[in-house]
Amino acid sequence: MDKIKILLLIIASLIFIPMANASELSLHGFLQTNYSVRVNDDNPQGAKQGNLILGEERAQIRASFYPQKSKIGIFVKSDFYHDWVEENLAFDFREGYFDLAEDKFGLRVGRQIYTWGLGDLLFINDVFPKDWEAFYSGRPLEYLKIGVDSLKLDIYSNIISAEAVVMPNFQPDDLSSVGRFHFFDPYPNIPNRELEKPDSAFEKFGNMEYALRLYRYIGDFDVSAYAYKGFFRSRGMKADNFNSPSTISNFYPELAVYGLSAQRSALGGVMSAEYGYYDSLDDRSGKDSGINNSQSRFLIGYQKAFPEDFTVGVQYYSELMHQYSQYKDNLPSAFAKIKQLHQYITLRLTKLFKYQTLKLSLFTFYSPDEEDFLITPEVSYNFTDNLLGIIGMNIFTGAEDNTTFGQHKKDSDVYVTVRYSF
Amino acid sequence: MKAIKILLVLSLFLSTGFNQKLSFAQNELSAVDIIAKSRLAFYYAGDDMRARVLMEIINKDGQKRLRELTMLRKNYEEGGNQKYFMYFHKPVDVKDTTFMVYKYPDKDDDRWLFIPAINLVKQIAANDKYSSFVGSDFTYEDVSGRKPEEDSHTLLRKEKLGEKSCFVIESIPEEPSEYIKRISWIDETNFLPLKEEFYDKQNELYRKFEAQELKDINGILTITKRVMKNIKTGHHTKVTLQEVEYNLGMEDNMFSERYLRRPPLEWIR
Numbered sequence: 001m002d003k004i005k006i007l008l009l010i011i012a013s014l015i016f017i018p019m020a021n022a023s024e025l026s027l028h029g030f031l032q033t034n035y036s037v038r039v040n041d042d043n044p045q046g047a048k049q050g051n052l053i054l055g056e057e058r059a060q061i062r063a064s065f066y067p068q069k070s071k072i073g074i075f076v077k078s079d080f081y082h083d084w085v086e087e088n089l090a091f092d093f094r095e096g097y098f099d100l101a102e103d104k105f106g107l108r109v110g111r112q113i114y115t116w117g118l119g120d121l122l123f124i125n126d127v128f129p130k131d132w133e134a135f136y137s138g139r140p141l142e143y144l145k146i147g148v149d150s151l152k153l154d155i156y157s158n159i160i161s162a163e164a165v166v167m168p169n170f171q172p173d174d175l176s177s178v179g180r181f182h183f184f185d186p187y188p189n190i191p192n193r194e195l196e197k198p199d200s201a202f203e204k205f206g207n208m209e210y211a212l213r214l215y216r217y218i219g220d221f222d223v224s225a226y227a228y229k230g231f232f233r234s235r236g237m238k239a240d241n242f243n244s245p246s247t248i249s250n251f252y253p254e255l256a257v258y259g260l261s262a263q264r265s266a267l268g269g270v271m272s273a274e275y276g277y278y279d280s281l282d283d284r285s286g287k288d289s290g291i292n293n294s295q296s297r298f299l300i301g302y303q304k305a306f307p308e309d310f311t312v313g314v315q316y317y318s319e320l321m322h323q324y325s326q327y328k329d330n331l332p333s334a335f336a337k338i339k340q341l342h343q344y345i346t347l348r349l350t351k352l353f354k355y356q357t358l359k360l361s362l363f364t365f366y367s368p369d370e371e372d373f374l375i376t377p378e379v380s381y382n383f384t385d386n387l388l389g390i391i392g393m394n395i396f397t398g399a400e401d402n403t404t405f406g407q408h409k410k411d412s413d414v415y416v417t418v419r420y421s422f
Numbered sequence: 423m424k425a426i427k428i429l430l431v432l433s434l435f436l437s438t439g440f441n442q443k444l445s446f447a448q449n450e451l452s453a454v455d456i457i458a459k460s461r462l463a464f465y466y467a468g469d470d471m472r473a474r475v476l477m478e479i480i481n482k483d484g485q486k487r488l489r490e491l492t493m494l495r496k497n498y499e500e501g502g503n504q505k506y507f508m509y510f511h512k513p514v515d516v517k518d519t520t521f522m523v524y525k526y527p528d529k530d531d532d533r534w535l536f537i538p539a540i541n542l543v544k545q546i547a548a549n550d551k552y553s554s555f556v557g558s559d560f561t562y563e564d565v566s567g568r569k570p571e572e573d574s575h576t577l578l579r580k581e582k583l584g585e586k587s588c589f590v591i592e593s594i595p596e597e598p599s600e601y602i603k604r605i606s607w608i609d610e611t612n613f614l615p616l617k618e619e620f621y622d623k624q625n626e627l628y629r630k631f632e633a634q635e636l637k638d639i640n641g642i643l644t645i646t647k648r649v650m651k652n653i654k655t656g657h658h659t660k661v662t663l664q665e666v667e668y669n670l671g672m673e674d675n676m677f678s679e680r681y682l683r684r685p686p687l688e689w690i691r
Contacts, residue, residue: 115542142539307550356557385513
């Protein structure tokens with residue numbers, strides 16, 4: 001992979017640099033500092049810099065070249081950063097692709113970010129990889145999404161349009177890592193675990209991931225249908241014996257997802273609804289406690305704008321487990337027990353002041369069954385068109401230590417971002 | 423369109439007798455007719471339109487912020503539905519962002535925003551029509567117009583604004599609104615609004631619009647420089663329209679998710 005990255009960068013710079021004055025070339029980016037500090041002194045094991053969850057200086061370059069009267073183009077977005085926690089310097093090749101735009105279809109090949117579905121920070125048919133650690137540590141929202149090496153074909157027609165994506169290199173979600181966050185582990189005494197990642201489809205063709213979205217208007221409804229075949233992006237677990245294991249390994253079980261979404265203006269705002277069936281291909285019977293059970297996921301959302309730049313969004317989301325009696329019967333005692341219906345209610349409030357240069361926002365997740373919260377208040381201010389400052393908090397609370405947000409309740413943090421865009 | 427207007431004027435001319443002057447026909451226009459014609463001249467010119475819009479947002483200390491966008495607009499019926507597509511060139515942190523509005527005179531707009539950093543198309547709830555358009559002194563309503571039926575209009579007088587003869591019209595909102603009174607100076611010959619004053623609930627002037635430059639673009643007179651000033655704070659916004667073109671034959675599918683995600687380069691440059 002590294003060779004491909006370097007090659008792409010070289011090709012990009014060979015194309016870009018000699019044409020630096022051409023109008024079709026665009027070269028932008030930002031310089032950014034981003035810090036996040038745990039407010040509580042109870043640091044997790046392996047914490048390298050005490051309370052510092054995130055500390056970095058970062059430069060991003062975005063370059064694109066779309067020649068006039070041409071159907072092709074290229075886009076590259078790459079970060080270079082210094083991380084105070086790991087004390088290293090690194091590249092993060094975030095996106096880079098070739099583009100072809102024809103009248104009836106489009107083709108995009110390379111590393112790309114996708115966002116599907118209608119949820120606000122709740123994902124059903126968005127089956128693409130996410131960086132939850134970035135999100136929890138207060139990095140800007142765009143870092144929640146990870147680019148995927150893929151080929152995308154767009155088909156446009158008056159009857160129905162489609163996005164078809166194939167992904168040869170499996171990319172898991174980035175979850176909270178050791179040393180940065182506390183997290184629930186059912187078997188803390190067995191720290192060494194092998195992680196088995198699906199081989200690239202270039203080596204094993206059966207590992208190719210496929211995602212399809214079909215969309216059109218039906219009356220006033222903006223309707224999409226989705227299908228995905230690939231893998232869970234969160235880990236499954238294998239053990240010689242779940243009740244008293246001596247060896248444990250992690251892997252990514254196979255998954256298929258089928259879903260629908262619809263959205264329209266209604267009740268003075270925008271209403272959205274989404275459904276997805278998560279077919280746990282490696283454990284359809286629901287007996288394997290190391291693999292997520294099959295689920296139905298539902299979402300209903302509503303957002304409305306009020307006078308003076310005030311916007312409110314609410315969502316109800318639930319996951320219904322399908323083989324619940326099998327799940328219960330086979331659940332090892334060390335595991336956290338999930339309710340058959342796992343729910344979230346979210347609220348987003350946004351208010352703009354001073355000609356939209358000052359933004360106050362609040363996002364909250366609340367799960368009534370797991371009795372935990374994530375509350376994120378944030379203030380951002382555009383000092384100038386180029387200079388943005390953000391300060392916010394991620395507040396984790398929960399009744400238990402083994403729930404989604406409850407496990408991080410010692411990790412509530414304050415974060416600061418300053419970004420200079422050019 | 424022009425032919426219909428000529429016929430209309432001609433028939434009025436004929437019906438009022440050959441001896442009457444043309445201006446007499448205009449005298450017969452009611453205040454609401456003038457406002458309706460003004461709305462068409464200002465917001466519905468051409469069948470479609472493309473322009474590069476430069477906005478300078480200036481606070482009382484003189485600190486400037488810039489917005490630069492390409493706007494495409496297509497009319498579906500005169501005085502009726504419209505579609506807008508906007509592509510942002512500046513500021514750099516929103517470059518490549520696109521925004522699409524389906525405007526319906528009788529109900530809330532449908533609006534979509536494309537955020538390139540996460541490749542997300544999002545339908546967003548229509549703001550209050552008095553909220554600021556992209557952080558400027560112009561409101562959404564200033565940018566997209568207001569139905570004549572929403573106010574009661576009175577022709578106060580006719581007066582010259584510089585060299586130009588204007589109708590001066592007072593408009594009082596029928597329903598509670600951000601302002602209690604609007605006074606408009608509308609050019610008698612082309613019905614473009616040359617000046618507007620907005621009065622707040624204390625009946626004090628708080629916002630003023632001025633057209634500063636007009637250009638003939640393929641026979642359509644267009645306000646190419648305008649200013650909206652908040653009189654009470656000194657905050658103001660200057661808008662310049664460049665590369666204005668009308669009647670380009672834009673197709674309906676230009677205003678779709680496809681082009682939100684991949685802006686039509688030949689149109690936005």
